[in-house]
Amino acid sequence: MNFKLTEEQELIRDNMREFARTYVDPVAVEIDENSRYPEEVIKKLAEGGWMGMPFPAEYGGAGVDYLTYAIAVEELSRSCAATGFTMSVHTGLACGPIALYGNDDQKKKYLTPMAKGEHLGAFALTEPGAGTDVGAATSTAVLDGDEYVLNGVKTFTSNGPVANTYVTFAWTDKNDKRNGMSAFIVPRETPGLSVGEHFMKMGIRASQTSEIIFKDCRIPKENLLGKVGDGMKIAMNCFDHGRIGIAAQAVGIAQAALDESISYSKQRIQFGKPISKNQAIQWMIADMYTDITAGRFLYYYAASLKDQGLPFSKEAAMAKVFCAEMCSKHASKAVQIHGGYGYCKGQKVERLMRDAKITEIYEGTSEAQRMVIAGNVLR
Amino acid sequence: MPNIVCCFKWVVDEAYIKPSSSGKIDLEWAEYKLSDYDRNAIEEAVRLQEIYGGGVTAVTVASSDATKGIKDALSRGPEKAYFINDDQFENLEPSQTSAILAQVIADQIDYDVIICGEGSSDMYSQQVGPRLAEKLGIPCIAFVNQLSIEDKQIIAERKTDEGMEVISAPMPVLVTVLPDINNPRVPGLKDTLAASKKPVINIELEDLASEYKRLLIDKGLKAASIERNCTHFGAGPEDIKAFVEAIRKTGVIDRG
Numbered sequence A: 001m002n003f004k005l006t007e008e009q010e011l012i013r014d015n016m017r018e019f020a021r022t023y024v025d026p027v028a029v030e031i032d033e034n035s036r037y038p039e040e041v042i043k044k045l046a047e048g049g050w051m052g053m054p055f056p057a058e059y060g061g062a063g064v065d066y067l068t069y070a071i072a073v074e075e076l077s078r079s080c081a082a083t084g085f086t087m088s089v090h091t092g093l094a095c096g097p098i099a100l101y102g103n104d105d106q107k108k109k110y111l112t113p114m115a116k117g118e119h120l121g122a123f124a125l126t127e128p129g130a131g132t133d134v135g136a137a138t139s140t141a142v143l144d145g146d147e148y149v150l151n152g153v154k155t156f157t158s159n160g161p162v163a164n165t166y167v168t169f170a171w172t173d174k175n176d177k178r179n180g181m182s183a184f185i186v187p188r189e190t191p192g193l194s195v196g197e198h199f200m201k202m203g204i205r206a207s208q209t210s211e212i213i214f215k216d217c218r219i220p221k222e223n224l225l226g227k228v229g230d231g232m233k234i235a236m237n238c239f240d241h242g243r244i245g246i247a248a249q250a251v252g253i254a255q256a257a258l259d260e261s262i263s264y265s266k267q268r269i270q271f272g273k274p275i276s277k278n279q280a281i282q283w284m285i286a287d288m289y290t291d292i293t294a295g296r297f298l299y300y301y302a303a304s305l306k307d308q309g310l311p312f313s314k315e316a317a318m319a320k321v322f323c324a325e326m327c328s329k330h331a332s333k334a335v336q337i338h339g340g341y342g343y344c345k346g347q348k349v350e351r352l353m354r355d356a357k358i359t360e361i362y363e364g365t366s367e368a369q370r371m372v373i374a375g376n377v378l379r
Numbered sequence B: 001m002p003n004i005v006c007c008f009k010w011v012v013d014e015a016y017i018k019p020s021s022s023g024k025i026d027l028e029w030a031e032y033k034l035s036d037y038d039r040n041a042i043e044e045a046v047r048l049q050e051i052y053g054g055g056v057t058a059v060t061v062a063s064s065d066a067t068k069g070i071k072d073a074l075s076r077g078p079e080k081a082y083f084i085n086d087d088q089f090e091n092l093e094p095s096q097t098s099a100i101l102a103q104v105i106a107d108q109i110d111y112d113v114i115i116c117g118e119g120s121s122d123m124y125s126q127q128v129g130p131r132l133a134e135k136l137g138i139p140c141i142a143f144v145n146q147l148s149i150e151d152k153q154i155i156a157e158r159k160t161d162e163g164m165e166v167i168s169a170p171m172p173v174l175v176t177v178l179p180d181i182n183n184p185r186v187p188g189l190k191d192t193l194a195a196s197k198k199p200v201i202n203i204e205l206e207d208l209a210s211e212y213k214r215l216l217i218d219k220g221l222k223a224a225s226i227e228r229n230c231t232h233f234g235a236g237p238e239d240i241k242a243f244v245e246a247i248r249k250t251g252v253i254d255r256g
């Protein structure tokens, strides 16, 4: 066993770090405050080839392994969790299912511009009445001649307000709970698709979130993703690999919390010495560093299993829940280390603590991850 | 169209230079990086190539494990690299580094312009560029912060203590560049992936005619340390007097 990344992986990590310092750090505070989509940053990411990292070159991607991609998400999230998430939803949840289940035509038409970063993707599964309980969805898709007619309301769709291509899910057979749901690719300009208001959120405020409403929205039959009835399988598989991206995002946020805590605690003088000289502060920092390292290796492990073509569902869930919870805990500790200043705008840890919380909720709550893990362990 | 050579050094990343509690510096876990100004040198070579055509070759003298440095340099645009390496090639003296570079460049590389960073991030002796020019018998222009080519002449703007100086020189020529000459681009993902496929010419000690024995030997590294005594002063005349008295006691200044 060798815990070392390849030279190429290290360089890609370092380059993403440099990219984030150059293009993301200067806008991170402003896009959080204004809840603004950083179009110019996403364009730069596209130019650098970062928006389709794990997909084959013939479909516009860079063809790197999933581990390398996840490492890039971590580094980007260290500067801005919202930007990291925009890239990760696009890659893992929108490009991912087309790459895995799409036919050659679909990959040429939809995946290629997405992997090149010319088109942004979104994943519309959650509905107002169907969050953790995906099966409670009510959206329907009815075949009418050569077209499917979609009806339903999707909510919490990340990238929703700015996406060009949506991967969505609807019942083709409502009576078949197991195999009645199907997945579809819907281009934004399709009549009958409308985009709701952008939600105002606690954290990852630069990530754009909205409802997506389908009202007699007609898409060609060819836009069915996979086979009729594959929907649930596709959704669950997307979550498995998407969760590695969220785990990486959480590690990035936690790493940023640690970076800030180290530099602040060495500078802040109380009782005539830097607060880092107190054991109470040292222990917080030691715990942060330990959990970050553990979390990083958990997601590296899940990603490397995936790269080897081995089952990784349980490991992805473990990485997601562990990283999310340690991230929230330590972002809060980082505010603690900063005292009152940490509670105010102007210190990065204030944003980090707000951003951290979402990692415990989306792409399956921590409770949902534990269901996956327990389901595997108790089998 | 000019053949451009850029030289770079793979150095310890100063972010990893931290003293242990005993004041010693432990570099065992240190990461390496491209020397800062050498990034500017590589960027300038690539920028000139984009304007005037020609080719860019990167050259380094390094210890044999600096393979990541080669990939890093190539991801920034040069189309091939000369990796002159040996386990002993760490902490060479500038005279040795420049002699090795001169030997390989003179024997194996067509060049019109050679670009070096003004100095390296670790030692900053500022000697390798000028010494290399001397050994090759070509003109050297140092402290350059703007560069162009006109009628087979290089036009360089030099930043000196007195002000700016614009000079020209015939090619071949060697230039050492300052950091404000350009903003090195961030390599994209595909640049990094392509770097691994570019040709690297491997040159080892036995391929060089001469022997390069390390003369500068590290006898120990010690960190500079800062002692804070956390004394506070106000801004009134009395406080300033007290402040001056206090730093005088430390021996930092004396009445002179």
Ligand SMILES: Cc1cc2nc3c(=O)[nH]c(=O)nc-3n(C[C@H](O)[C@H](O)[C@H](O)COP(=O)(O)OP(=O)(O)OC[C@H]3O[C@@H](n4cnc5c(N)ncnc54)[C@H](O)[C@@H]3O)c2cc1C
Binding pocket: A089, A123, A124, A125, A126, A130, A131, A132, A133, A155, A156, A157, A158, A159, A201, A209, A358, A361, A362, A363, A364, A365, A366, A367, A368
């Ligand atoms: C910012 C943001 C972005 C999002 N992006 C997307 C997106 O791009 N695409 C998309 O489709 N969805 C997205 N979501 C939706 C997200 O995946 C859901 O919010 C999440 O799955 C939880 O669903 P819910 O909010 O309906 O909560 P609920 O499912 O109502 O859960 C409420 C609470 O009950 C718990 N709970 C529920 N069921 C059980 C159970 N059986 N046992 C124990 N506890 C249980 C949950 O863990 C949670 O604590 C996003 C959400 C947010 C907030």
